[in-house]
Amino acid sequence: xxxRGGVVSSHLRFGAKVLSPQITPGTADLLLGFEAAExxxxxxxxxxDGLALINSGRLVPPVVDLGLYDYPEDxxxxxxxxxxxxxxxxxxAIASELGDARLGNSVMLGAISxxxxxxxxxxxxxxxxxFATKKPALIELNRQAFAAGRAAAAQAxxxx
Amino acid sequence: xxxxxxxxxxxRLLMSGNExxxxxxxxxxVRVAAAYPGTPATEMLEEISTYPDLYAEWSVNEKVSLEVAxxxxxxxxxxxxxxxxxxxxxxxxALMTMTLTGVAGGLVIAVADDVGLxxxxxxxxxxxxxxxxxxxxxxxxxxxEAHDFTLAAFELSERxxxxxxxxxxxxxxxxxxxxxxxxxxxHPVAGFTKDVGRWVMVPGAAGRRLPLMFERESxxxxxxxxxxxxxxxxxxxxxxxxxxxxPAYMHVRERFPDAPVLKLGFSYPVPFELVRKFADQCDQLVxxxxxxxxxxxxxxxxxxxxxxxxxxxxxxxxxxxxxxPAIARLLGETVAEAxxxxxxxxxPRPPTMCVACPHLGVYYTxxxxxxxxxxxxxxxxxxxxxxxxxxxxxxxxxxxxxGMAHGLDKGRADSEKDKKIVAVIGDSTFMHMGMQGLLNIVxxxxxxxxxxxxxxxxxxxxxxxxxxxxxxxxxxxxxxxxFANLVRAxxxxxxxxxVVDPYELPTLFKTLxxxxxxxxxxxxxxxxxxxxxxxxxxxxPFMVDSDKCTGCGNCVDIGCPxxxxxxxxxxxxxxxxxxxxxxxxxxxxxxxxxxxxLQPCAPDAIVPVGELSMPIHVVKKN
Ligand SMILES: Cc1ncc(C[n+]2csc(CCOP(=O)(O)OP(=O)(O)O)c2C)c(N)n1
Ligand code: SF4
Ligand code: SF4
Numbered sequence: 104x105x106x107r108g109g110v111v112s113s114h115l116r117f118g119a120k121v122l123s124p125q126i127t128p129g130t131a132d133l134l135l136g137f138e139a140a141e142x143x144x145x146x147x148x149x150x151x152d153g154l155a156l157i158n159s160g161r162l163v164p165p166v167v168d169l170g171l172y173d174y175p176e177d178x179x180x181x182x183x184x185x186x187x188x189x190x191x192x193x194x195x196a197i198a199s200e201l202g203d204a205r206l207g208n209s210v211m212l213g214a215i216s217x218x219x220x221x222x223x224x225x226x227x228x229x230x231x232x233x234f235a236t237k238k239p240a241l242i243e244l245n246r247q248a249f250a251a252g253r254a255a256a257a258q259a260x261x262x263x
Numbered sequence: 264x265x266x267x268x269x270x271x272x273x274x275r276l277l278m279s280g281n282e283x284x285x286x287x288x289x290x291x292x293v294r295v296a297a298a299y300p301g302t303p304a305t306e307m308l309e310e311i312s313t314y315p316d317l318y319a320e321w322s323v324n325e326k327v328s329l330e331v332a333x334x335x336x337x338x339x340x341x342x343x344x345x346x347x348x349x350x351x352x353x354x355x356x357a358l359m360t361m362t363l364t365g366v367a368g369g370l371v372i373a374v375a376d377d378v379g380l381x382x383x384x385x386x387x388x389x390x391x392x393x394x395x396x397x398x399x400x401x402x403x404x405x406x407x408e409a410h411d412f413t414l415a416a417f418e419l420s421e422r423x424x425x426x427x428x429x430x431x432x433x434x435x436x437x438x439x440x441x442x443x444x445x446x447x448x449x450h451p452v453a454g455f456t457k458d459v460g461r462w463v464m465v466p467g468a469a470g471r472r473l474p475l476m477f478e479r480e481s482x483x484x485x486x487x488x489x490x491x492x493x494x495x496x497x498x499x500x501x502x503x504x505x506x507x508x509x510p511a512y513m514h515v516r517e518r519f520p521d522a523p524v525l526k527l528g529f530s531y532p533v534p535f536e537l538v539r540k541f542a543d544q545c546d547q548l549v550x551x552x553x554x555x556x557x558x559x560x561x562x563x564x565x566x567x568x569x570x571x572x573x574x575x576x577x578x579x580x581x582x583x584x585x586x587x588p589a590i591a592r593l594l595g596e597t598v599a600e601a602x603x604x605x606x607x608x609x610x611p612r613p614p615t616m617c618v619a620c621p622h623l624g625v626y627y628t629x630x631x632x633x634x635x636x637x638x639x640x641x642x643x644x645x646x647x648x649x650x651x652x653x654x655x656x657x658x659x660x661x662x663x664x665x666g667m668a669h670g671l672d673k674g675r676a677d678s679e680k681d682k683k684i685v686a687v688i689g690d691s692t693f694m695h696m697g698m699q700g701l702l703n704i705v706x707x708x709x710x711x712x713x714x715x716x717x718x719x720x721x722x723x724x725x726x727x728x729x730x731x732x733x734x735x736x737x738x739x740x741x742x743x744x745x746f747a748n749l750v751r752a753x754x755x756x757x758x759x760x761x762v763v764d765p766y767e768l769p770t771l772f773k774t775l776x777x778x779x780x781x782x783x784x785x786x787x788x789x790x791x792x793x794x795x796x797x798x799x800x801x802x803x804p805f806m807v808d809s810d811k812c813t814g815c816g817n818c819v820d821i822g823c824p825x826x827x828x829x830x831x832x833x834x835x836x837x838x839x840x841x842x843x844x845x846x847x848x849x850x851x852x853x854x855x856x857x858x859x860x861l862q863p864c865a866p867d868a869i870v871p872v873g874e875l876s877m878p879i880h881v882v883k884k885n
Contacts, residue, residue, distance in 0.1 A: 107614035108824060122517035124438040127584045129604055140609050147604040164612045168819060168828045169650050172610035181607065204852065
């Protein structure tokens with residue numbers, strides 16, 4: 104479904120002992136929305152004082168273009184209005200500037216890296232290591248994307 | 264992919280269940296592994312094919328893959344076969360008799376149930392096949408167990424000379440967790456021993472093997488009673504004791520840390536004595552299993568009191584959030600779940616065909632045909648049922664488009680004499696189970712127009728190699744099937760076989776209209792590759808010249824996700840009719856220049872972004 108433009112959601116739990124791989128709605132610490140409306144779709148997974156980091160970039164699906172549904176006017180504002188703490192910026196635009204929309208993933212991972220219980224470098228090294236084994240040519244671009252996302256999130260946090 | 268050096272023994276790796284099973288297959292010294300792709304099982308063979316020193320193949324369907332693995336096991340090799348749940352239905356004919364012969368080398372069949380229907384035509388509990396075929400079933404609960412149970416399954420298979428079912432679910436297959444891996448060990452291969460009483464299942468011989476099968480089943484039940492995979496965990500809160508298996512165990516443990524739990528990793532044959540012993544320690548039993556009440560029904564039949572699907576959902580995935588309230592209600596407690604925010608209302612995002620997918624033109628064309636019923640099949644092209652095409656009317660199982668179309672033809676109502684019957688089938692699905700249906704149409708003088716969508720890929724499952732693209736599992740050259748010759752050989756007359764470029768809409772339309780008018784079987788084969796394969800060559804992109812766009816919206820009907828409506832406008836035409844105009848833009852960074860949308864655009868508003876990289880032969884309909 105991922106490659107066919109459907110909804111993709113992943114749950115990540117870590118700690119000394121993890122049993123169920125599923126996160127119970129209303130209990131997540133962090134929500135990483137890779138697309139604006141998708142951030143809205145999964146807001147309910149967060150606990151009341153959880154933090155949402157949402158890419159304000161949009162991927163408009165065909166059902167909206169066909170006039171069957173409306174794209175929300177401002178998904179980020181809607182999440183905020185629902186009482187959730189949100190840091191948001193246009194990760195898609197940053198990725199396009201760097202030359203490839205797919206870099207948006209590394210931008211968003213950079214964005215979340217300062218809100219995890221371990222240092223941002225750990226996450227960065229993990230990502231770059233994966234590229235080193237699979238596509239070494241992409242290491243530098245992803246390093247830049249990660250750094251740009253980190254900076255953008257810090258800025259968004261100041262603004263919020 | 265080429266073989267890489269596997270990580271050394273004792274490494275701790277983050278692995279999906281599929282990866283963990285694959286590693287264990289290699290560690291077990293398996294010599295032959297075969298599969299046909301299907302979510303959520305696909306990654307097993309993909310991963311296994313990267314390990315050195317074993318033979319791996321994509322077979323043309325699950326039945327063949329199981330027969331291949333069984334053959335290897337007859338020869339004394341350890342063999343492995345993986346499939347999604349519905350694949351075991353396809354393979355079941357072979358399964359139901361190999362349980363009589365048993366195996367020489369270890370044979371493990373991994374079957375992955377898509378609980379929750381993330382990407383399947385049904386939800387089913389394949390553990391039934393264990394009962395039906397009297398075969399042992401192992402159910403891991405996480406990646407480490409997926410690894411360890413696979414190793415144990417081979418040992419069990421050889422000790423009892425039986426195929427073993429390793430039952431996985433989507434949650435096990437796809438969740439990544441830490442796994443400690445082990446060493447590879449090799450097993451001597453004894454070779455095939457001629458033994459007609461065992462390997463040739465004629466009635467007399469099969470009849471003699473039946474008692475052996477039942478005797479084996481009872482020995483397996485004794486084994487399950489003492490298996491280290493069936494674990495009785497005591498707990499302080501004995502109001503409810505949980506009997507559970509597979510991923511459901513994790514949800515139970517998470518939600519009820521103090522409850523007694525009987526975890527059945529070796530879940531069939533059910534160890535009744537162990538269940539009885541457990542029941543004595545708890546006030547009441549609740550069986551928590553995905554997805555049918557199998558263990559539950561069997562222990563109830565033994566006279567052991569238990570609840571299960573009486574209080575839990577009959578379908579879909581379980582989770583701590585589902586279990587909590589159900590058990591609270593059972594205990595008469597107020598449901599003190601944390602107040603959970605309700606999901607916000609957002610448009611759905613159904614899967615759709617790719618930008619420039621060669622199927623787009625086919626459905627655009629089918630949507631223009633009148634008085635037609637489209638018998639569909641399984642693959643990316645199933646999505647043609649949806650907007651904007653609405654051009655696929657039925658789909659049940661792989662290959663069924665052929666038989667269903669023939670039945671729609673023969674069973675047509677008197678009022679539907681002129682109805683045209685079209686069957687749409689992908690290349691991989693045709694080779695999987697469609698060829699026989701076409702032969703049947705020809706033989707029985709049916710009247711069906713078959714659209715065989717040859718995109719040289721198993722698109723839906725990620726573009727695996729297959730006989731249609733002429734590459735083997737490692738990407739090496741392999742003999743490539745010639746579909747035109749194949750359908751001719753099945754008896755479709757030469758004049759009724761057409762190979763058409765699916766990006767040439769007028770030709771497609773003309774051929775389809777002509778063939779649906781002729782009262783005999785015909786086959787229209789499309790010949791352009793899936794865009795996600797290396798065979799696909801992107802061209803320079805297009806954009807919309809907004810000065811020229813009249814808002815007719817014709818291009819939107821192609822259904823390419825790169826085309827976006829920027830503005831809608833209602834206008835009253837001279838005739839007095841109100842029409843809606845849709846002004847569009849093309850997301851040029853996504854457009855790969857297939858040229859489809861240019862064809863229905865009357866004012867030529869769709870223009871190249873830069874220079875054309877290749878001349879594009881757009882044939883316009885007047
Ligand atoms: C019995 C069975 N096995 C496997 C699958 C998984 N599956 C879904 S579609 C598909 C094949 C699609 O390939 P093709 O027919 O070539 O169509 P495409 O997706 O390329 O358009 C497979 C293997 C299934 N649904 N049922
Ligand atoms: S994966 Fe291939 S067949 Fe499937 S929608 Fe995309 S282009 Fe079409
Ligand atoms: S040419 Fe048109 S239909 Fe083809 S990929 Fe580009 S936008 Fe989509």
